[in-house]
Amino acid sequence: AQSVTQPDIHITVSEGASLELRCNYSYGATPYLFWYVQSPGQGLQLLLKYFSGDTLVQGIKGFEAEFKRSQSSFNLRKPSVHWSDAAEYFCAVGPYNNNDMRFGAGTRLTVKP
Amino acid sequence: EAQVTQNPRYLITVTGKKLTVTCSQNMNHEYMSWYRQDPGLGLRQIYYSMNVEVTDKGDVPEGYKVSRKEKRNFPLILESPSPNQTSLYFCASSYRAGRAVQGYTFGSGTRLTVV
Numbered sequence: 001a002q003s004v005t006q007p008d009i010h011i012t013v014s015e016g017a018s019l020e021l022r023c024n025y026s027y028g029a030t031p032y033l034f035w036y037v038q039s040p041g042q043g044l045q046l047l048l049k050y051f052s053g054d055t056l057v058q059g060i061k062g063f064e065a066e067f068k069r070s071q072s073s074f075n076l077r078k079p080s081v082h083w084s085d086a087a088e089y090f091c092a093v094g095p096y097n098n099n100d101m102r103f104g105a106g107t108r109l110t111v112k113p
Numbered sequence: 114e115a116q117v118t119q120n121p122r123y124l125i126t127v128t129g130k131k132l133t134v135t136c137s138q139n140m141n142h143e144y145m146s147w148y149r150q151d152p153g154l155g156l157r158q159i160y161y162s163m164n165v166e167v168t169d170k171g172d173v174p175e176g177y178k179v180s181r182k183e184k185r186n187f188p189l190i191l192e193s194p195s196p197n198q199t200s201l202y203f204c205a206s207s208y209r210a211g212r213a214v215q216g217y218t219f220g221s222g223t224r225l226t227v228v
Contacts (some may be wrong), residue, residue, distance in 0.1 A: 004155075034216045043117075043203055043219035044156075051213050090155060094214075101146075101217075103156040 002027040008105035021076040023091030033074040034092040119220035136204030144207040145187040148201040
């Protein structure tokens with residue numbers, strides 16, 4: 001069965017520092033991978049997605065993620081974090097028709113001034 | 114504005130009293146889904162719909178019902194709510210572009226408390 005693991009429950013970084021959020025997946029076929037962000041009291045917003053092709057994908061708000069099949073990972077990165085990036089981040093994996101999309105438990109990001 | 118609208122945003126109810134959470138999208142998306150979010154568990158899919166009159170169970174369908182009579186609406190029905198259904202609920206919609214269904218657009222959530 002497919003699953004997603006986000007090893008870090010909570011990460012704190014200083015504003016301006018770089019960020020990497022980890023995501024590992026288990027999936028038997030070609031995965032479709034997503035990162036979402038949830039600001040407090042809000043729904044989830046899609047940051048970026050990977051379906052095929054270039055393994056480095058660019059998203060909104062300056063985020064990028066790299067798909068590494070050999071490591072079953074899809075880590076999210078940002079070169080310089082802004083205070084407004086403080087939120088919860090969810091990695092998700094699903095089949096092409098999204099009928100069984102699985103989300104990780106989330107990583108809460110705190111940004112220090 | 115393209116959006117998924119859920120109502121109500123907050124709801125407190127008593128055990129056993131039937132309730133419906135409405136969900137509507139204005140993007141003509143064929144795919145719609147309901148998730149519940151619980152601390153430490155992430156989001157878990159309750160039900161899924163690939164189009165009008167086509168629905169399927171997700172990971173945690175027990176105690177819930179859905180219907181998809183119109184493309185834009187996908188209500189979530191709790192026939193007899195219980196305290197373990199206290200949670201934050203999200204409706205989401207998506208569409209197909211080429212072979213793959215794109216990422217979901219989520220509603221703002223419904224916080225349900227069952228006492």
